[in-house]
Amino acid sequence: MRRAHTMRFGSELAEDGVRFALWAPTAQDVTLVVDGADRPAFETGDGWYVATVPGVGAGARYGFRIDGDLVVPDPASRFQPDDVSGLSEVIDPQAYDWTDGAWRGRAWEEAVVYEVHVGTATPEGTYAGLEKKLDDLVDLGITAIELLPLADFKGTSNWGYDGVLPYAPDSVYGRPEDLKRLIDQAHAKGLMVLIDCVYNHFGPAGNYLHAYAKTFFTERHQTPWGAGINFDGEESGRIVRDFFIENALYWLEEYHFDGIRFDAVHAILDDSETHFLGELGATIRRTFPDRHVHLILENEANQARWLERDTAGKPALHTAQWADDLHHGWHVLLTGESAGYYGSFADKPLEHLARSLAEGFAYQGEPFPALDNHPRGEPSGHLPPSAFVTFLQNHDQVGNRALGERLSHLSDPSKLALARAGLLLAPQIPMLWMGEEWSASAPFLFFVDFAPDEDLNKAVREGRRREFKSFAAFADDTSVIPDPTEAKTFTDSKIDWDEAEREPHRAVWADTRNLLQIRHQNVVPLSKTRFLGAKAELPAPCILDVTWRYEGGWLRFVANLGEEEYSANIQDGQVIWSNGYTRQSGLLPAWTGVFVLGGAR
CATH class of the missing domain: 2.60.40.10 (Immunoglobulins)
Structure with missing residues (x-):
């Protein structure tokens, strides 16, 4: 063809x-x-x-x-x-x-998205190199890969958001036929x-x-x-x-x-x-x-x-939106950070997370502190969960940090495990940032290559350090911030796939794969039926309780994000995942959760 x-x-x-x-x-x-x-x-x-x-x-x-x-x-x-x-x-x-x-x-409800920067996803940094990883992604449970922008950009390394020729896939990754072959092979799988x-x-x-x-x-x-x-x-x-x-x-x-x-x-x-x-x-x-x-x-x-x-029930125009609010709620709960836009979620992170899980947006017209209290958002509770792409990490949230740290560098592994389940088993469309499935150790740093225009390189370098001068950690010394114009900054951002075979990374990879198997077997069939609505409750401090109702049944997520045991006492439905709850005890220990699936009611 x-x-x-x-x-x-x-x-x-x-x-x-x-x-x-x-x-x-x-x-x-x-x-x-x-x-x-x-x-x-x-x-x-x-x-x-x-x-x-x-x-x-x-x-x-x-x-x-x-x-x-x-x-x-x-x-x-x-x-x-x-x-x-x-x-x-x-x-x-x-x-x-x-x-x-x-x-x-x-069908969109089947999507588990894997966000990829072609240049740092493999040692080769090419379409052909990524093509070799497709079987690994299928085995993990990924059903869609999302490529960061390919539009031709200046130089040999860039995130892609500096593109200037939007029809030309950048030659640094290969020729047009190489990109077509990658897509062709992906479809075959x-x-x-x-x-x-x-x-x-x-x-x-x-x-x-x-x-x-x-x-x-x-x-x-x-x-x-x-x-x-x-x-x-x-x-x-x-x-x-x-x-x-x-x-x-x-x-x-x-x-x-x-x-x-x-x-x-x-x-x-x-x-x-x-x-x-x-x-x-x-x-x-x-x-x-x-x-x-x-x-x-x-x-x-x-x-x-x-x-x-x-x-x-089909999208009239656009299918979904990246759910930043949900990410911000999880991030604040996992890290305690409150700088920048996280400050708009630090006042009541659990409430913001609960509303995001049930309705999509945490802010639906309320004053947003990070925007000088200007209203942000529109009512979204009537939309199905599939109208939102959710994530714990992406290229922005990792790469826009001064040191490009992944969430696994910033949070307790057991707490992150609960959030991972909350991401992959909730009915929104989950997205993983490349390497997240095994808690990759490589950072994802901000990098560009505008050589030989050294004036532009200098402007980017100085702008990057000026951007973080107001952060307490860098107020006295911005020299630790990697130079985005150095080749090493780019190569340091490449992920090492062999790492997934070694502990503790292998255990994270196995957990991710198990969660995606549960998702495809239980959550996806339910989400393909008509969405009837959702409700979020906070029955006790640090306790999250969200139920999504569909024509084909219901899904419930109860999580304890505090340090004290909680008596959940869940009577109805089938437990499809838990990392600490049993019906015999009825208790949720600190930072554990349970997903329960039920028939139509």
Whole structure:
């Protein structure tokens, strides 16, 4: 099977050569450069320059000469063999012969997500290296892998959120066919593959849009990265929206990804009657009606409006949102930390956790201390648990720490074991951060490579240390914070899979695998029935009691997060997991819990 996504942007193979198209509304002159030769590009109106060049094909290198001087890559380049400032390569999308023609994806309720940074997930740091680990993930109980952003970024190491060419998977991980082979093989093993896409900003190095498409951005909207992307401008909004919508369709069609996680959508500022997020979700749903396509949001605003279900209980637009509130509640309880946004959960962490487990968001319009008490969130209790992706760790929560410590470095192992069960057996969609399944010892640090731009490297280095100067632990000495521009910072973040075979890591891995077996056998079938509601109670100090009701039955989680025994006295249902409770004693010792499954009632 061959796949290609046809679009107005970029290069497309034609019968008589290759068609090249660039939208450059603020350029005075545009010349196409193909394999070292300048060729005219025809202005077709509305800022478009188009040319079809006979006699060239896949593998040709090309760019655009702007106003007689600057040669830029194609903003819709499918591949950049020589990094973000080099010439683009014409790719034949149909050169790869897919073997997954029958694959339609998997139901979202079956998802156990494994978040991966390709460059540090394996010694090779490549798609091919990750492909070798797919069997291990299947054996663990993972059903979906989520790749951090792949859009071409400056240099050889980056988290991916500094991408500037959103159609070009970065060459440091391999060629496009290597990525397609990874996805193809994952599907053969029953694994979904998700990709993280960044539509709220471009990275600080290698973005040339300002040179020929100034109206791609607007000063009307300001973001943490500067002028906002112009999603709602009268002159350019339609083209800008299409550029990103086509990007999402491209990944889902041409690469056969099973879904997309959209980064920081609260920073996508749009005053249009139909917000970009609404048009994006509706277009994707309309385009792929016969596939399981999952759309996940990262949204600090906690806007339940994007997660609504239709009359059949299916997502009308977006499938789920990362549940930061639930993470923050668990983190405060496990570590006692209260700095930054954790301060908004430190006052009553158990209450916040309980509401998050039962309703999704802890803050549903209440004043949020970390936002100067501005209201945050919308009512979410009517949404099913599957509308929320939950986690104890992710790339942000680990990597944005000064020293990149994992939660296993910060909390008591027995307490973390209870939280792990609370994550993997609750009916929300659980996500593990690579290596978490065995409590990997490697940190995940912040790293970039902007060489040879030493001014930018210096700015990042100094900014990182300035960011943590206000923290008591680093007030007197920020030199212990790893330099994000050093190669060692990147290599120190690579996980060691052999570690999973050694204690104490092997015991954690075995526990994770056991919990996922219980989940797939008991929780997933229940969560596929109609959700009827949930209730959380705190029957005693430090005691959590949550029940989720479905048409097919109910699931209850009782946990003792204190130091004194608690008499739980659970009469109904089947105990599917416990790390200390027995019906004979009726007691929950300190930091233990129990999950109980019952029939319809």
